[in-house]
Amino acid sequence: MSRKILIVGDGLLANYVNQQLSVHYPIIHQNTLEEPLPENIHLALVLHDGSPPSIHHEAEEIFRSANIPWLRGFTSFGEGIIGPYVQPNTAGCSLCADARRFIAGFDQKEMWELQRKYSLKKDAAIQRDVCATQTGLLQMCQLIHAETERILTEGHTSLAEELILLNMQTFQCSRHSFLPDPLCPMCSTIPDDTEAAACLSLQPSFKTNAESYRCRSIEDLNTFLTKDYLDYRTGLLNGKMQHSLLPFADVIVNMPLLLGNEGVAGRTHSFRASEATAILEGLERYCGMAPRGKRTNVHGSYRELEDTAINPLTIGVHTDEHYKKTDFPFKPFDPDYPQDWVWGYSLSQNRPVLVPESIAYYSLGHRDAFVYETSNGCAIGGSLEEAIFHGILEIVERDAFLLTWYAQLPLPRLDLASADDVELQLMIERMRTITGYDLHVFDATMEHGIPSIWAIAKNTKQDGMNLVCAGGAHMEPLRAVKSAIHELAGMLLTMDEKLEANKQKYEQCLRDPYLVTQMDDHSMLYGLPETEERLQFLLNDSRPVQSFKQMNQLRSTDKDLTSDLRHLLDQLHHSGLEVIVIDQTVPLIQKNGLSCVKVLIPGMLPMTFGHQLTRTTGLQRVFTVPMELGYINKPLTFEQLNPHPHPFP
Known part of the structure; x- marks a missing residue:
């Protein structure tokens, strides 16, 4: 039996698609969704020459309740947009696609607000986009025809969780995947947060190799990280930049948010690994912002x-x-x-x-x-x-850093040459050569014995930051130090420029600590030479130096x-x-x-x-741990x- 198609729309695009598909399929063509829904529809196509204000939301509700898959095509701000292919009872609907497209796109806040206001106009006429020429609409028709054939003959299409974007002036065409929104009011299926679901039992988790503390290799992760999460038009992350002037292979990935953008960094010795690390950092932030995996109840x-x-x-x-x-x-x-x-x-x-x-x-x-x-x-x-x-490890690192600061603990200085590690010495020398900063590291291990360090980069140049601090914690102290070096090396040159441009602001912070209101203010304040005296409890050279062998080690060879x-x-x-x-x-x-x-x-x-x-x-430990440690x-x-x-x- 021939598969029946419903076409909804009253413009050129709907007519063009009707003409092409009617040669092979029975077509029912309706101008609006307000008309009664025909029976035995295998696929619905919702097609418009402009941006329909609220029709796609209505289509989602109607076709989901009727168990009918559907595909849309429309034009918006000079672009033809085809997709996604939406199947009933599955995540990844048109609302998800629009949310990703607006947030990842240009002027996200303004475009989102414009779309929201437009969608409230239930009875507004659909205006044909000024760039929607007959030639452009015919090109869209060909693409929709091809996808419809795949759906009806092969039973699948790549447009599930994907959009085709067509520039209506240049006819440049591109495909962009998107991820379902876990909080989508239309298609979200996340479960309730329950006591039973919170129970966990630690299971074996085997390392990628004896030297690693990770269970998935970079090669494995790179098979899906960029493909699934990084797309400049619809991605959860929508841009990347390699920093070629920094000491190491740093990559910055952009995380678009409704109210702006947030950069996340990956810092390793290879751009490929750094890109994967940056994407993972972005995913971590996305998960931590709001409950998107379980519904709070x-x-x-x-x-x-x-x-x-x-x-x-x-x-x-x-x-x-x-x-x-x-x-x-x-x-x-x-x-x-x-x-x-x-x-x-x-x-x-x-x-x-x-x-x-x-x-x-x-x-x-x-x-x-x-x-x-x-x-x-x-x-x-x-x-x-x-x-x-x-x-x-992150909590341990930051607790050690803050406890050291508030209690002004005179931590033992580490002799970096005692590490007997060629990579560490090369990292220190490379950072010094490119940035002009010397490295000072201190043993910040607290009463629990998990190795922690405090690192200070000290400027040897006449301009730029004076001091920059970082922390680290790991079962192996050497890894904690290398992590801190990566953190410092990725910041130093950009902080130098920022200090010179905003020195007056940070001089005011020096006089009034409550002007320190942003994350950057904390580190930038200590770029001023006048603040070095606040770190003399660490920088004082009168104390004996400690070797790496003297530092507590929890190194593991367990697989x-x-x-x-x-x-x-x-x-x-x-x-x-x-x-x-x-x-x-x-x-x-x-x-x-x-x-x-x-x-x-x-x-x-x-x-x-x-x-x-x-x-x-x-928090009593800030008062008692310094005594436990003998300071x-x-x-x-x-x-x-x-x-x-x-x-x-």
């Missing part, structure tokens, strides 16, 4: 939920002094105030626990937020275990990364520190076997940016903490 006060919820005060809050300010953006925690909670899993208690949603996802910024939260502890990996492993993860957990548990994991994995990374988590370690110092947003209240003979007091903004970049 627990709402209540801490007092109502305290049997299963963490005490929010154990993760550190702001001072009462700041909460009392009229312009402070957060309100103090109230145990009787109802808020949204998500399920995490305590690897210490081996049970699910509830975590405030505003802590588990750092970009929500909603009325429930009682603290400023960052991506601290978020990590992506080729397995759940790999993601948890690296999430722990299973999960064994290394358990080692980290043991180190933390023996110090009385609980590890909680929130699974942030979303469908669009799960399909490629990736996992993303947020790790929380209550009691450890969370990294914050903006001096007024410091979170030390409720002082009694606990610190709040008044003894370093009053200056931290220099973390």
Whole structure:
């Protein structure tokens, strides 16, 4: 039996497609979706010469309820747009495609707002695009005809989760894949967040080789990372740039957001590996911004939920002094105030626990937020275990950095020549030659014994930044140092230029610490020579130098990364520190076997940016750990903490 096609539309494009397809298929042609839906339709085509205001939304609802697959074609701002091919009960609809196209495209905020306003005009006439010539529409007709033939004869088309974009003036044609929006109001199928789903059991996760702490090779990852996630018109990430002037092979990838763009970096010794790393960093941020893998459905006060919820005060809050300010953006925690909670899993208690949603996802910024939260502890990996492993290391690194800063710990300096590692020496020399900065590294390992370092790049030139700091943590101290070098080398030259252009601003920050409000302000402030005295507790050369062999080593030769993860957990548990994991994995990374988590370690110092947003209240370790480590003979007091903004970049 011939397959019946429904064509909806009253312009030239609909007529052209009707003429071509009617030779081989029975066609029912309707001008609008308001007419009764015919029976036994195998495929619907919704075709217009301009941008229909709300028709595609209506088509989604009508054809989904009738179980009819459909394909659209229309013109918008000088482009012909064909696709996606939408099948009932599957993710990846026209709303998803439009969202990706607008956010990844040029002038995303303005275009999104224009589309939103236009879609509200239910009865607006569809105006033919000024660039929609007969020749251009005929070209679109040929493309739609070909895709329709594939659908009806072969049962598939490449236009599932894909668009064809045709320049109506040059006729340049390109295909662009897009990812379904997990929060799409039309096609999202993400499950509810439940206590049962939060349960996790650590499984073996084998390393790619004996020298690696990853479970998927770069070669494996590169088979899908760029293809699935990087597209300049519809991608979750929409642009990349190689930095050829920096000491190492840095790649910056652009992550488009509705209100702007955010750069994410990959820093390795090869551009190919750096691109993969940057894409993974972008995916990690996407997963950590909002709950897109599970639908939050627990709402209540801490007092109502305290049997299963963490005490929010154990993760550190702001001072009462700041909460009392009229312009402070957060309100103090109230145990009787109802808020949204998500399920995490305590690897210490081996049970699910509830975590405030505003802590588990750092970009929500909603009325429930009682603290400023960052991506601290978020990590992506080729397995759940790999993601948890690296999430722990990030928290350890930042806790060590902040504890060193607030307590002004005179850390032992590391003798870099004692590492007996050729690559490290070459990295140090290359950074010095290209940037003009010397490297100073200090052992910042805290009471739990997980190796941590603090690194300072000191300028030898007459201009540019004076000092730039970074941190690192790893089972192998050498890897922590190399990670910090990559971080520093990727920033130095651009920071030099920024300081010279904005020196007056940072001189004002020197006089008023509460002018340090942005992430960059923290590191840029310490580019001023006047701030070097604030780091004399580290730079003082009177202390003995420590070799790498003297530093605590947790180096592992185990082929299973999960064994290394358990080692980290043991180190933390023996110090009385609980590890909680929130699974942030979303469908669009799960399909490629990736996992993303947020790790929380209550009691450890969370990294914050903006001096007024410091979170030390409720965290006793900043007062007691310096004594445990032997730096002082009694606990610190709040008044003894370093009053200056931290220099973390």
